[in-house]
Amino acid sequence: MCIPHGGVGGKSNGFVKEEKPKKHITGVSQSEFEKGDPDFIDERTSEYEPKKKESFFSSLFGV
Structure with a gap:
């Protein structure tokens, strides 16, 4: 049986996204x-x- 690509849970790399204030x-x-x-x-x-x-022609000949 095949496992779909998104079926396996990802492994956390410890990256935490910084919260920025809304502009x-x-x-x-x-x-x-x-x-x-x-x-x-x-x-x-x-x-x-x-x-x-x-x-x-006028731009070419300078007329």
Whole structure:
């Protein structure tokens, strides 16, 4: 008769997993969610400018 792989009890190696505290992220208030953070400082150095799309030939020949 065959014994299934999980049928034999495992041997303990003495390893005990350390309990770690759960991480919790605090939620924001509804007014701050709608209006934004009043203390926000915009640190961008320049405004977003989309790249001009060039055709393959104009980029190849530099026209």
